Amino acid sequence: MPVQIKISEETFTPRQQAVLTAALDLLVENGDGLTMTAVARRASCSKETLYKWFGDRDGLLTATVQWQAAKVRMPTVDRSHLSAKVLRESLEQFARDLLTTIVGEVSITLNRTAITHAAQEKDSLGNIVLENGPLAIRRRLKPILEAARDARLLRFNSSEDAYRTFFGLVVRDVQIRLLLGDKALTQSNVEANIEADVKAATDQFLALYGAKANI
Amino acid sequence: MPVQIKISEETFTPRQQAVLTAALDLLVENGDGLTMTAVARRASCSKETLYKWFGDRDGLLTATVQWQAAKVRMPTVDRSHLSAKVLRESLEQFARDLLTTIVGEVSITLNRTAITHAAQEKDSLGNIVLENGPLAIRRRLKPILEAARDARLLRFNSSEDAYRTFFGLVVRDVQIRLLLGDKALTQSNVEANIEADVKAATDQFLALYGAKANI
DNA sequence: CCGCTGGCGTACCGTACGGTACGGTTCCGC
DNA sequence: GCGGAACCGTACCGTACGGTACGCCAGCGG
Known part of the structure; x- marks a missing residue:
């Protein structure tokens, strides 16, 4: 069974997307040096909010990857x-x-x-x-x-x-x-x-x- | 300039190879859960010896990868x-x-x-x-x-x-x-x-x- | 104006792990 | 037999980081 991709229903608020952008930026810049503290500081939010929104570090990572990966668009051919x-x-x-x-x-x-x-x-x-x-x-x-x-x-x-x-x-x-x-x-x-x-x-x-x- | 590969000169003693084998096994089993303590325990050696031989964790990792990668043999063609x-x-x-x-x-x-x-x-x-x-x-x-x-x-x-x-x-x-x-x-x-x-x-x-x- | 909710900032805790120190044991040269 | 080197086992230290708790403020409905 393939993985359920449910981007459409699971929409992130603009604020959440800003957080995910910050996380992605950190990921790109810093390799895997993605710490919750760094994301919170970069996104100007509290760690508590991160945990509230994404559960744990893995959830944040998953949300970031999922959100970004879904942006890749394929050409459509008639x-x-x-x-x-x-x-x-x-x-x-x-x-x-x-x-x-x-x-x-x-x-x-x-x-x-x-x-x-x-x-x-x-x-x-x-x-x-x-x-x-x-x-x-x-x-x-x-x-x-x-x-x-x-x-x-x-x-x-x-x-x-x-x-x-x-x-x-x-x-x-x-x-x-x-x-x-x-x-x-x-x-x-x-x-x-x-x-x-x-x-x-x-x-x-x-x-x-x-x-x-x-x- | 390509990386210097100097396996031939930098030979590991049998004991050291046993340690590297243990490290590789742990790497394969445990993903990247490679801790110095785990290697020391698996190889029945002390952490102090690991640091003496390989400098630090990166040195151990490098030695392991280098030693193993060099084992890959290519076919020879006349x-x-x-x-x-x-x-x-x-x-x-x-x-x-x-x-x-x-x-x-x-x-x-x-x-x-x-x-x-x-x-x-x-x-x-x-x-x-x-x-x-x-x-x-x-x-x-x-x-x-x-x-x-x-x-x-x-x-x-x-x-x-x-x-x-x-x-x-x-x-x-x-x-x-x-x-x-x-x-x-x-x-x-x-x-x-x-x-x-x-x-x-x-x-x-x-x-x-x-x-x-x-x- | 009041209280409540959402969220920021920060201090804090526990743990895992890299790295060090040290005592004990084995082995080797002399 | 003896001194020393190598090495094992383990206890220990410092730090980084995941995760939590708490104080505070802003906005907002009443």
Whole structure:
């Protein structure tokens, strides 16, 4: 059973969002040096309020990650007008969004935090990030791939494999190297190459899965 | 300048290796609940000895990761007898080793620890894991790819791009999902598919970069 | 004007853990 | 056999931080 994501119903008040913003900022700046005292001071609120609103430190962390992760937006594609051109542009848009997100400091911080969390028995943060990261992409991309197959634009047996190949072609070793703090991969350095990488990944994906007319 | 890896000169005594083993075991079992007291108790040594040998907690952690990461062995390929068959087998061997390593609990733990570490200003662990993970593969794979290009078995402009594509095709979303604790990806579950994934990734890589005779 | 509620600031408590000190024991060179 | 080094076990210290309690003020309904 997948994790219940209930952003819509569980709305935060503006004041609470300010607190969450402060928490996220601290997380991004300070690594995991996120202490309740620091958040309270940054947000100009009392620790008692934090505990009242979020229960405990984990609750604050979860709320922060959940609130931020839900902000990631996926491109929407009209499946009814699928042509080779539209398909390519859609794939490029997915690749661009994916790369742009992954490279961002917020994403790096959230993934690091969730991974740190997963290193203990806790997996809630990992699930949230998964659900709003790789799995969200999978959910959005698979129908498009299948529609493209139906339109004879792509050929594959398993849409799952096709999605994962696309993911691999786009992300490559960028994410793990960023998470590990590879200094050879500065953010600006990677950002400058996003367009070229997007194009290359799409070309490669279409070369592998496209009907020959679309290569 | 890359990180200096000096395992060979900086040899640990058997007793010290036993301590490092205990530390690694605790790391794998307990997530990052690695306390000096726990290591001392597990290894039946005194905390004073730990501090004497490793300086501080970070030193112990670094020694553990470094010692373990250096154990990863890469396949060696004879570049002089490169045929299409040998190339394919070499690529499959790389893919197999990479996947097998990534899936292992030790690798997951080490990567998580290094990423947690990188979330603070510390990047030493990240560098060690990088150097013995992705970058080690790059170092070993690139010469082979270039030799294959010289032998007209592969075609590409940038061996860097070729390596990164190979990495992406092999790893896909497996590593990040494992790091995030995706329960849909049990270790045994993934292990069962390694052979098929290895073959698929190699096929795809050769389809993209192989001279047509080798597809 | 009064009392109540929500929230700020701060002081406080308990605990976990990094790091140190010290007494006791084993082992090795002499 | 003896002195010393290495090391074990444990008690101890300081601090950082999660979590709680309390005093205070502002706003607001009556």
